[in-house]
Every structure is written in structure tokens, then in C-alpha cells.
Amino acid sequence: MKRGAAFQPGAIMKLFHGVAASALVAACLLQVVIVALRAAGTGLLWGQELVVTLGAIAVLIGSAPSFAHDRLVRIDVISENRSRDTKRWVERFGTFLLLVPFTVCLVWFGWSYGLESWRIGEGSAEISGLPGRFVLKSLIPIFALALLMAGFLRWRQR
Secondary structure, three states: OOOOOOOOHHHHHHHHHHHHHHHHHHHHHHHHHHHHHHHOOOOOHHHHHHHHHHHHHHHHHHHHHHHHOOOOOOOOOOOOOOOHHHHHHHHHHHHHHHHHHHHHHHHHHHHHHHHHHHHHOOOOOOOOOOOOHHHHHHHHHHHHHHHHHHHHHHHHHO
């Protein structure tokens, strides 16, 4: 990272990576507890919903750092046996033709979706489920913005 830069997207990607990894570890540990309690004859509905929520957080927050560091699973049909310049061109073309419009639409529609959820104070559909589903829905536009930022990081790196 460069010194003196006010905005450092690499630091944000590291933060997102840490949050996603923590959510994934917490979801795994909680799932073990839920299975143990279930074996003992006790159910935890809110715990099951929390596992799903933590998994969603891990995916939504962890996608951008994975994309920024080229760690996503991908199938390169177009650029598999091509030169380095062709691969770079395909990557840039895909970023601007596919990633940018997708993320802009996701921010546009996800913003109102999240705001509406906050407005009504949306919670779980289950009686003993988790309150605050609006927090999870708020991550959708954050996910899109982070993915867009990751795309520009990759653009700059190549």
C-alpha cells in the first residue's frame, strides 16, 4: 500500500476478508453446537437461522476480496489457450461489459430493497426466529459496491 493515500481499497478488501472468514468460522462452530443440541433433543430455530445468515454474510462480504485476488472458481473457455494480451483484453472487456452493469443494477435495486426492509423493521418469518433481517438485506448493495471496487482493483493490477 502506498503511504499517504486517503482511500486504500486494499485495506478494505483485507477487512472484508477478515469479516467473511470470521463469519464462516462462527457458522461452522454454531452448526456443531446445533447438531449436538439436536442430538440431545433440543432445537434452536434462531441458531439455525443464524447459521444461514452467517453463511450469507460470508458469501456477500467474501466475494469481493476473492475476486480482487483472483481466487474465485472460474472456467476459462474463451481465454484458456490464448496469449497474455488476449487474456488481459478478455478480462477488461468482461469487467466493463458484465461486471459494471451487474453491480450498478444490484446497487440500484438492492438499495431500495434494503431501505424498504429497514422501513418496516423486517424480521424473521418464524415466531422464534432472528429479528433484524433488514441488516442482511442491507449487505446486498454493499456487496455490489465492494465487487465493483474489486473489479477496479483488478483492472488497475493488470
